[in-house]
Amino acid sequence: MEKDEFITLKLELFRDNKKKYVEYNYIKRDFDERPMALDVLLQAQENEIDDLAFRYGCRARNCGVCTIDVNDKPRLACRARVKDGDKISPIATLPKIKDFVVKRDGISRQMQGYNNISIKNNLNVEADHSYHNLTSCIECYACLDGCPLHKKNNLEEINNNPYTYGNPFSFLKLQRLYLDPLTPEKEKETIIEKAKSLGLETYKKEYNNLKIKCGVGINLKDEVIKPLLKVAFGDQIEKKNK
Amino acid sequence: MKNTTNIDILECDVIVVGSGGTGSQAVQAVAEEGLNVIVISKDPMSSSDTKICEGVMTVRESGDIKDTESVLSENIKLAGADLPDEKITSAFAKDSKEAYDRLRMNGLRPSINKDTEKPKTLAIAMGGHNKSRSVGHKNSGLAFGHNIWDTIIKYKNVKYIEDCWFLEIIKSDNNKLSNDNKNIVVGGLAYDACRGKLLIIKSKTVILASGGLSTLFFPKTDTMRGNTGDSYALAIRAGADLLDMEQIQFLPFCLASPPSYEGLLAGEPATASFLGVLRDNNNKIILDSVYLRTRAECSEAIMRAVEDGRGSPNGGAYLDMTANKLAPKSGEYFMKYLKGALPSAYNNARQALGKKAGNAEEPWEIRPGAHYSMGGVRVDEYAKAFKTSKDINNPEEIKGLYAAGQAMGGLFGANRLGSTSLTELAVFGYRAGKSAADYAKKEKITFDDRDFDESIKYYDNLFGSNGVEKIYKLKLEFQKECWNNIGPARSEKKLKKIITYIEKLEKKVKNVKINLERKWNQQFIDYIELKNMIYTAKSVALASLKRDKSVGGHVRLDRRASSIFSKPYSTVVNFDSRLGFKVTKLPRTRTEFKRLIIYKINEKSRLLKARILRYLPLNIRDSIIEKKYKKILGENKKVIKIEPGSSAAAPGESQNITY
Numbered sequence: 001m002e003k004d005e006f007i008t009l010k011l012e013l014f015r016d017n018k019k020k021y022v023e024y025n026y027i028k029r030d031f032d033e034r035p036m037a038l039d040v041l042l043q044a045q046e047n048e049i050d051d052l053a054f055r056y057g058c059r060a061r062n063c064g065v066c067t068i069d070v071n072d073k074p075r076l077a078c079r080a081r082v083k084d085g086d087k088i089s090p091i092a093t094l095p096k097i098k099d100f101v102v103k104r105d106g107i108s109r110q111m112q113g114y115n116n117i118s119i120k121n122n123l124n125v126e127a128d129h130s131y132h133n134l135t136s137c138i139e140c141y142a143c144l145d146g147c148p149l150h151k152k153n154n155l156e157e158i159n160n161n162p163y164t165y166g167n168p169f170s171f172l173k174l175q176r177l178y179l180d181p182l183t184p185e186k187e188k189e190t191i192i193e194k195a196k197s198l199g200l201e202t203y204k205k206e207y208n209n210l211k212i213k214c215g216v217g218i219n220l221k222d223e224v225i226k227p228l229l230k231v232a233f234g235d236q237i238e239k240k241n242k
Numbered sequence: 243m244k245n246t247t248n249i250d251i252l253e254c255d256v257i258v259v260g261s262g263g264t265g266s267q268a269v270q271a272v273a274e275e276g277l278n279v280i281v282i283s284k285d286p287m288s289s290s291d292t293k294i295c296e297g298v299m300t301v302r303e304s305g306d307i308k309d310t311e312s313v314l315s316e317n318i319k320l321a322g323a324d325l326p327d328e329k330i331t332s333a334f335a336k337d338s339k340e341a342y343d344r345l346r347m348n349g350l351r352p353s354i355n356k357d358t359e360k361p362k363t364l365a366i367a368m369g370g371h372n373k374s375r376s377v378g379h380k381n382s383g384l385a386f387g388h389n390i391w392d393t394i395i396k397y398k399n400v401k402y403i404e405d406c407w408f409l410e411i412i413k414s415d416n417n418k419l420s421n422d423n424k425n426i427v428v429g430g431l432a433y434d435a436c437r438g439k440l441l442i443i444k445s446k447t448v449i450l451a452s453g454g455l456s457t458l459f460f461p462k463t464d465t466m467r468g469n470t471g472d473s474y475a476l477a478i479r480a481g482a483d484l485l486d487m488e489q490i491q492f493l494p495f496c497l498a499s500p501p502s503y504e505g506l507l508a509g510e511p512a513t514a515s516f517l518g519v520l521r522d523n524n525n526k527i528i529l530d531s532v533y534l535r536t537r538a539e540c541s542e543a544i545m546r547a548v549e550d551g552r553g554s555p556n557g558g559a560y561l562d563m564t565a566n567k568l569a570p571k572s573g574e575y576f577m578k579y580l581k582g583a584l585p586s587a588y589n590n591a592r593q594a595l596g597k598k599a600g601n602a603e604e605p606w607e608i609r610p611g612a613h614y615s616m617g618g619v620r621v622d623e624y625a626k627a628f629k630t631s632k633d634i635n636n637p638e639e640i641k642g643l644y645a646a647g648q649a650m651g652g653l654f655g656a657n658r659l660g661s662t663s664l665t666e667l668a669v670f671g672y673r674a675g676k677s678a679a680d681y682a683k684k685e686k687i688t689f690d691d692r693d694f695d696e697s698i699k700y701y702d703n704l705f706g707s708n709g710v711e712k713i714y715k716l717k718l719e720f721q722k723e724c725w726n727n728i729g730p731a732r733s734e735k736k737l738k739k740i741i742t743y744i745e746k747l748e749k750k751v752k753n754v755k756i757n758l759e760r761k762w763n764q765q766f767i768d769y770i771e772l773k774n775m776i777y778t779a780k781s782v783a784l785a786s787l788k789r790d791k792s793v794g795g796h797v798r799l800d801r802r803a804s805s806i807f808s809k810p811y812s813t814v815v816n817f818d819s820r821l822g823f824k825v826t827k828l829p830r831t832r833t834e835f836k837r838l839i840i841y842k843i844n845e846k847s848r849l850l851k852a853r854i855l856r857y858l859p860l861n862i863r864d865s866i867i868e869k870k871y872k873k874i875l876g877e878n879k880k881v882i883k884i885e886p887g888s889s890a891a892a893p894g895e896s897q898n899i900t901y
């Protein structure tokens with residue numbers, strides 16, 4: 001095989017509770033092909049590792065399940081181009097199950113019942129754009145990377161228990177509900193209480209150092225964290241941060 | 243049967259299979275009744291076709307107060323070439339408003355029309371719909387995705403298990419409830435991949451909300467990976483009838499390359515606009531007036547070229563829109579239209595095919611892709627599943643089994659109108675939940691462990707199968723065969739070929755290698771999905787053979803289009819472990835001749851007008867088209883979004899009654 005017919009990638013698999021490194025030569029289908037990470041995984045399964053475990057759904061950056069780490073940074077496998085020498089591994093922020101598959105549901109479980117509130121009756125009320133900005137979230141969990149709160153959870157154990165501490169995604173869910181024009185004022189307190197119980201205060205302390213990045217480009221600090229902190233702890237945070 | 247290291251036993255009132263839109267609405271309906279629900283989903287919760295869709299939904303009366311139940315119901319039936327079941331189309335029309343409001347109670351927020359105090363509909367009635375009633379949403383399917391997620395985690399009495407493959411519906415051998423005691427559901431089996439366990443779930447009811455079959459044609463599809471036909475395979479193995487399984491909706495203009503974009507939507511017939519044509523590999527026009535054609539006509543033209551060896555390098559043809567772009571006056575409007583009408587499709591095409599193609603300066607290589615299954619489990623308007631014992635017209639209920647959403651059949655027949663699937667899932671998902679809850683409250687069932695024995699043994703023994711065949715390879719090969727033989731272009735020869743292929747494949751499958759590991763065993767997963775794909779593909783092939791004229795979303799290369807005088811019928815496939823597969827015709831009622839003829843004449847005259855337009859002198863043509871764009875684009879020149887798969891996207895589809 002000529003060197004320019006393939007690109008070599010390092011795959012970090014997870015098997016028998018251990019990391020296992022495999023070099024995979026991706027055979028290019030076109031001279032100038034720059035494959036996505038997902039193409040590499042699909043071809044590796046077809047050609048060499050037929051029991052390779054990884055997630056994908058839509059192949060079009062919509063379903064949010066294919067997140068993996070490329071060179072230790074979270075990316076959507078279906079839309080992350082890879083090059084010679086890149087490393088692909090499971091995302092580091094959730095418990096590993098097998099190869100690239102991680103356990104995801106500790107996060108949804110921590111939100112169980114968060115929205116069990118009564119809403120207003122008149123449904124014909126318009127939500128503004130800040131509300132809709134938040135529903136563009138695809139639940140890819142790229143934002144767990146760099147989250148000081150999520151880190152505090154026990155990320156080794158595999159069970160069906162909810163996580164104790166929150167993360168940008170769970171706060172996004174709360175903020176969306178808060179912004180919903182149909183959520184009655186008195187229920188908003190419950191939402192803020194929930195945010196506090198998930199450890200919102202840590203964000204207050206770490207706000208200036210907070211480096212979280214959304215996989216689809218939502219401005220999480222300005223559109224989720226800041227407004228929540230403001231209602232929960234008053235104006236002084238904003239001033240302090242200036 | 244006891245809890246062991248490899249097996250867990252659970253119990254509930256209702257099992258819901260699938261956490262898409264249908265699943266979430268079923269969950270809500272049961273949870274409201276205070277019963278215990280277990281919702282199982284092989285993808286992470288809410289990751290489904292519902293989450294990745296365009297988010298346009300049919301809501302009766304939203305755009306026109308004259309939009310009565312009978313108007314909508316009849317519209318669906320006519321579009322489906324008289325194959326739909328009138329009781330089901332009526333239920334659809336009856337519940338569509340309240341089903342939509344339920345989603346809004348759960349947080350779906352459309353734009354509101356300030357004058358009418360109602361959700362805003364798309365400004366033009368979608369083609370095929372006889373009234374304006376399609377409501378779009380910001381962030382498309384993602385808005386629905388959040389909605390589903392919020393609904394499922396809302397209730398205390400709902401337990402959800404994701405990364406969990408539902409394997410089999412279990413019916414009783416020992417219950418004395420009815421004469422035919424094999425017809426009572428007592429629960430199901432599942433594979434919890436993260437914990438590496440088989441689950442025995444004792445439950446009086448099972449609701450199939452597990453979606454479609456387009457993965458049979460992977461990668462030539464725009465749907466989610468998980469659409470391996472599980473709904474149909476599970477149901478037919480449990481004895482249920484499957485309706486109209488040959489009716490698969492293909493979108494004609496999906497991408498053929500590069501590989502990462504293969505199958506994703508590039509455009510719809512409407513994308514081609516007034517002057518777009520289809521060309522074969524020799525640059526010869528194979529279809530003109532593309533924008534007025536039905537999807538089936540477009541697919542037919544492409545697939546005939548491919549069959550004749552005139553196809554493009556990746557097995558498709560070329561959508562040539564350069565004439566639109568080159569027109570001096572209207573060209574500029576065309577680009578606005580192209581970019582705005584189907585933004586997500588345009589972006590796919592632009593990214594995949596490059597800048598020149600994006601500017602419509604060169605033709606796009608396109609190929610049909612699988613999108614939706616109109617056929618499915620035979621149910622009544624309450625989503626109860628049925629099986630034929632003796633008389634095809636008088637099937638009997640399978641007690642405790644329900645199906646809804648894309649899993650069900652009987653609503654759309656030969657063609658699904660745009661934006662109707664989201665309504666289908668909201669209406670029938672909820673109905674299924676209520677039916678299951680009613681039944682579970684009333685009936686008493688004694689669970690007998692022995693009912694589960696045979697199945698659990700079968701699945702348990704698969705781990706460690708020591709054959710030589712690689713299951714993943716078999717799956718990929720099978721997907722190619724499905725495309726070639728039960729895809730958008732079929733013939734008797736092809737259909738018989740796939741049936742023979744399946745017989746050989748079934749033997750190979752017995753000789754596969756599956757390792758012993760219990761936790762997330764990918765070979766085991768691929769095995770059970772391939773098994774479901776086989777049952778489903780066989781049902782599609784048999785149903786297609788029973789259809790003696792060309793009707794619906796695919797082309798029969800060897801059959802003429804059904805004539806206006808032939809009587810409409812549905813196909814019914816069922817399976818019995820002793821007798822094998824059986825396929826029968828189910829007669830349907832035909833709409834009045836007068837109306838059918840009006841439809842037909844309409845169709846011809848539209849096409850004629852478009853043809854005349856093409857042969858007018860260039861400058862006159864350009865001015866006429868410019869005017870047309872101005873009308874579509876409206877005053878603020880903003881294009882109205884249309885839904886892929888909808889009939890607005892294929893205006894020709896509105897007269898799609900090709901009897």
Ligand SMILES: Cc1cc2nc3c(=O)[nH]c(=O)nc-3n(C[C@H](O)[C@H](O)[C@H](O)COP(=O)(O)OP(=O)(O)OC[C@H]3O[C@@H](n4cnc5c(N)ncnc54)[C@H](O)[C@@H]3O)c2cc1C
Nearest residue numbers: 260261262264284285290292296298408453647648663664
């Ligand atoms: C790109 C695209 C755009 C579309 N746009 C529109 C639109 O604008 N308007 C419209 O009305 N329709 C649209 N549709 C169609 C519509 O989205 C689907 O038909 C509809 O969402 C199907 O819903 P469902 O709940 O029945 O199935 P899905 O939403 O597909 O859910 C199926 C669920 O079942 C689970 N599952 C499957 N098998 C198993 C198993 N064996 N065990 C456990 N779980 C299982 C899956 O994990 C998933 O949770 C579109 C479709 C696509 C692909």
Ligand code: SF4
Nearest residue numbers: 137140141143214215
């Ligand atoms: S907020 Fe952004 S990064 Fe986080 S889950 Fe949602 S889409 Fe992904």
Ligand code: FES
Nearest residue numbers: 057058059064078
């Ligand atoms: S596969 Fe759906 S987001 Fe990547």
